[in-house]
Amino acid sequence: MFRIFSFYLIHFFTLWNAFAFLLVPPCGIPSGPLPAQVPNPAPSGYQTTAYVSRIIAGDTFVLSDSQHVCLLGINAPELNSSDSLQQFIALSSKLFLDSLICHAVVKLTFESTTRDIFGRVLAYVWLTDKSGTDSLFIQAELLKKGYGRIRNYPQRSRYYHIFYNLRRTAMRKNLGLWSR
Numbered sequence: 001m002f003r004i005f006s007f008y009l010i011h012f013f014t015l016w017n018a019f020a021f022l023l024v025p026p027c028g029i030p031s032g033p034l035p036a037q038v039p040n041p042a043p044s045g046y047q048t049t050a051y052v053s054r055i056i057a058g059d060t061f062v063l064s065d066s067q068h069v070c071l072l073g074i075n076a077p078e079l080n081s082s083d084s085l086q087q088f089i090a091l092s093s094k095l096f097l098d099s100l101i102c103h104a105v106v107k108l109t110f111e112s113t114t115r116d117i118f119g120r121v122l123a124y125v126w127l128t129d130k131s132g133t134d135s136l137f138i139q140a141e142l143l144k145k146g147y148g149r150i151r152n153y154p155q156r157s158r159y160y161h162i163f164y165n166l167r168r169t170a171m172r173k174n175l176g177l178w179s180r
Contacts, residue, residue, distance in 0.1 A: 039114065124138075
């Protein structure tokens, strides 16, 4: 009887040691969700920080509290496009966004409307460094490499001139969407 019990006990601890790492979060990753407080409409200059858990597309990602965020002002090609070049750029855009912000804490800043018709949060996204200061403007990086188009972006908007200058530069260099 003891021999059978010890057999199961040894196997239990072997399995426990093999899978215990799943219970402990890796270093640098918050163990619980970092909820983004997003009022609608947002007051002028409103901002919050959140943890990015996964990337859906080149312009959409999911926060740790399951809110979907769409990058304000840009549109990446769709992954299910029938055009092979569009599919390639869509996948490149998604992978590039993944390399920038997946499993990172980002700062979200808003215009007055904070949600689109699908209920996704609309935000400008900034990658923050370890001290919490802004280090990279994500929309600008995507436009600079030609991984996105400007979407419904009126001239009175905050980053109008930056977006249009970056798009013009990507077009001149034949990058991404403009490589035809």
